[in-house]
Amino acid sequence: MLLAIFSECYRILCAILSPCQQFAMILTIVFFLVVLSCTVFFRQSLRKQTRYPLPPGPKKLPIVGNLFNMPRSGVAWLEYAALSRQYKSDIIHLSVLGNSIVVVNSAKIASDLLDKRSLIYSSRRSTIMLGKLVGWETVLPFRSNDSSWKQQRKIMSQAFPTDSTRFYSMLMRATRSLLKALPCTDDIFDPLHVWAAVTIMDVTYGINAEEAKAHLPIAEGAIEAIIVAGIPGAFFVDQIPILRYIPEWFPGAGFKTKAKIWAELRERMTNLPFGLTKERVAMGLAKPSLTSVALEQIDDQQDVGEQEALIKTAAVAAYAGGSDTTVTALHSFIWAMLQYPEVQIQAHHELDRVVGPGNLPSFAHKASLPYIAAIVQETMRYYPVAPVVPHRLIVDDIYNGYLLPRGSAIVSNIGSMLYNEEVYPQPNIFNPARFLNNNGNLNPNVKDPADYAFGFGRRICPGKSFASASLWLAIASILSCYSIEPELDEHGEPIKPQLQERTQSGLTLLNKIPPFKCRFVPRSGDLPRMLDSNGED
Structure with missing residues (x-):
């Protein structure tokens, strides 16, 4: 006050x-x-x-x-x-x-x-x-835990149920497109971003692949604000709120210009896809999606504008939450395969034995591919996507004899938890086998990194099941189709990949690996047939 x-x-x-x-x-x-x-x-x-x-x-x-x-x-x-x-x-x-x-x-x-x-x-x-x-x-x-937060979470929970089977066909189509694009670019971030945009915008707005690509530049700019400004202490104005009133010409007020640009991008990211879906609902042409289903359930006896605003914010939350995190996770997986080629070899053996050479995996194979599941778990552990997540304490609390003051930012250091040597021995090594027992099956006694990576308590990610399914299918499919190999130098010799330090140019909410190049070498001469197949799970 x-x-x-x-x-x-x-x-x-x-x-x-x-x-x-x-x-x-x-x-x-x-x-x-x-x-x-x-x-x-x-x-x-x-x-x-x-x-x-x-x-x-x-x-x-x-x-x-x-x-x-x-x-x-x-x-x-x-x-x-x-x-x-x-x-x-x-x-x-x-x-x-x-x-x-x-x-x-x-x-x-x-x-x-x-x-x-x-x-x-x-x-x-x-x-x-x-x-x-x-x-x-x-x-x-x-948002704080008010009634609007609860309503938004309810909308998202209905769109992303624990059982993600209804998304399987869509994920299979999007993953085939990703597999076709990966060998054809020098910047693997591009096809990864398209893959993520296609999947999340289909679920959130019912927007098809080509339309999703048009929204990518806006989303990337808007999400940059979350990644950079989401870390406590990244901007002094969060510690000294009065700084928000200093004039833009004042020394050190560059954050205000940056905020204006980010705010405009956020508004466009929020309004454009929502407006498109709303028009299609009115014309009876909308595909089932988070937004279309919620709009069709609006109660005309209540404030329609307020209900639409609630749906719009829930939709952009899903859009923002799923468009960059899965990209970061998949990018780190590809990097790990370059560093640990022996993991690829073992994964290829399992896929050839269960799925068969020249075939794409489907979700029907999932239970029979424990090593692939272990790779997914190790990917989430080894390079945690969002390693620092802040909550807020609303009253004074006492824990183990310590005072935790009201209003404190409670920062859960997920990265530290995933590198706990007592739980994950030799944490600096990418080792999927740590999640398997002596019989080669998943070991239930080893903590699943997803239990940490998707958050805690009432703030756990409502899209956890969908994100896990997306990541599993992409990893299994890439390993079925390709051997991920280092770039070649001017003499045609492989450039030995160098372990990069875990450093970034500035504080960010997401833990991103710096750009790198690699080759996706087909494992089968039947690859074109595999990728053109319309077969789905």
């Missing part, structure tokens, strides 16, 4: 004094320092009233707290894991400009808090950059 009053006063003063830029700049600096000091002092005073200590963590400096301890390398989960080892605790505490951050590095603590106490740990922290300036705050993954 205090910060809101200060912010409103500052906004009015800036509007009055904006013609005098130099004076407004001085006012901004002074006002910022006063408000920041008052806010930090107020929050620290409240926390001193409890007899419980905060979890271990780096020493906090006056006012700025742990600002200089926050991850900056682009791989936040590794830096959080290092802090966990340094302070010998699976739960650590950071404070940035008075904002509390609790990082959870173990699956047990994540389950204790996010699953067993989900009622108070399932909210989302309000963000200025991604939420208010770019406009994602009303959409399911970023």
Whole structure:
């Protein structure tokens, strides 16, 4: 409340004094320092009233707290894991400009808090950059647990049931198109993005493959905002909300220009495919999809505009959630195959034995392909797609004698959990066999990475079953058709793939592997026949 009053006063003063830029700049600096000091002092005073200590963590400096301890390398989960080892605790505490951050590095603590106490740990922290300036705050993954969040989740749960069998034919068609495109490009991201767009837009909007391709550039730009701005601490305006009111000409206000561009892309991503499906529903031409089914179920006795807005936000949540995560996972799988060719060889043997050379796998083969299932699990574990996921605590809580303050960002370090050596020995090695027992079947005693990778508690991904099915079919099909080989140099010799460091140019929500090149060498002379076949599961 205090910060809101200060912010409103500052906004009015800036509007009055904006013609005098130099004076407004001085006012901004002074006002910022006063408000920041008052806010930090107020929050620290409240926390001193409890007899419980905060979890271990780096020493906090006056006012700025742990600002200089926050991850900056682009791989936040590794830096959080290092802090966990340094302070010998699976739960650590950071404070940035008075904002509390609790990082959870173990699956047990994540389950204790996010699953067993989900009622108070399932909210989302309000963000200025991604939420208010770019406009994602009303959409399911970023919205607090209010009635709209529950209604959006209900719509998505109906569209993505636990049983994904009704999507199998569509996934088979889209995967055949992917298999045809992979050997024909120097940039494997392109066909992967098309494959993901085709599948998710079919389910979400009933839009066909060619139409889906036209929406790709808009979606890629809009999702960049989520990937970059979704990490706590990526933009100072999230720690210092008053910065949202500084003029665009002010030094360091480049985030406002970026937010404008991202907001426009988000609006187009939200409105264009929804409008197309709405028109087709009105004409009776719409294919069954999340959007068309929900529109047909609108209650005319209630506020139609409000219901449409709810459907629109649920649809774009599904669209955004499925369009980049599966691409990242499949890209990391292809990279792993270059690094571990022995895994490919074993997978080829299993596919030839079960499916037969010259044939494509279908979901009917899934139960008989445990090594392929293990590769899927190891792909999710080895290069976790979203390794750092924040929740928000809505009340003060005590855990293992530590105070977890109300309003804290509870960051589940999924990457650290998937690299726990006690659960996954030698985690830096891509080894699908870790998920198999002595008989070559999946070992139920080894934790499935999907139990972590898709989130915890009430925030678990509603499209988990669909995403898992998509990834399994793509991996099984690529390995059936191709041997993934290194690029050749000018002399025709293979370029030995180099292990790349887990570093990125900046903090991002998704854990992306840098671009690389490879060759998809057909394993059968019958490949054209296989890919032109209309046979489906």
